[in-house]
Amino acid sequence: MSDSCFICSKHKGTITTAGKMIYEDDYVYIGHIDKGENPAYLGYVMIDLKRHVPTLADMNLEEAKAFGVAMARISKALKESEGAEHIYARVSGHGVPHLHMHLTPRYPGTPEEYWGPWEVLDWEDAPFGTGEEVDAVCERLRAQMEMDYETINE
Ligand SMILES: [Zn+2]
Incomplete structure (x- = not known):
């Protein structure tokens, strides 16, 4: 935990961020990007590790498991509830x-010149939204993750 860290402060709730929470447990936090008045790319989510460490290499086994499961679950939800073809x-x-x-989903119809983790954001027909549209995406992702929990556990 670091007092000067933006992500630690967000998890602690000492600062209010525009991002929307989708999922949280003891190890990870999944949130949707929200830029307030400015439209955000729909389905653009971030997975944070709860503990303040800088790189993928610093996770312990429990954290790595939780992080991996979180990646799989939110990616599956992005495909199933939002129709993403790739994450x-x-x-x-x-x-x-x-x-x-x-994590940035690629939606069907994205021209190949916009294929890539940041490139998808530049496509003029990419789905962007604010406030309620972002809330609706978060609601669907949350519901889908819960629905899929049983199948990913098999
Ligand atoms: Zn931190």
Whole structure:
């Protein structure tokens, strides 16, 4: 836990962020990007590790399991409830040295020149939304993750 860390502060609830929570347990937090007044790419989610460590290499076994399961569950939900055809994942950590992974879905019809983790955001017909649209995506993802829990456990 670091007091000056944006992600730690968000988890602690000491700052209010525009992002929307989708899922949370002892190890990970999944939220949707929200840019307030500005439209956000729908389905753009972030998985944060709860513990303040900088890289994928710093996770212990329990954290790695939880992180992997979170990746699989939210990706499956993005496919099933939002119709994504592919999920891109990226960890950079240049901005905030607290492990977080960006997941961006690619939707059917995305022209090949926009295929890629950030490239999909630049497609002019990409689905963007604010407020209630982001809330609705989060609701669907949350419901889908719960519905899929049994099958991923098999
Ligand atoms: Zn932190």
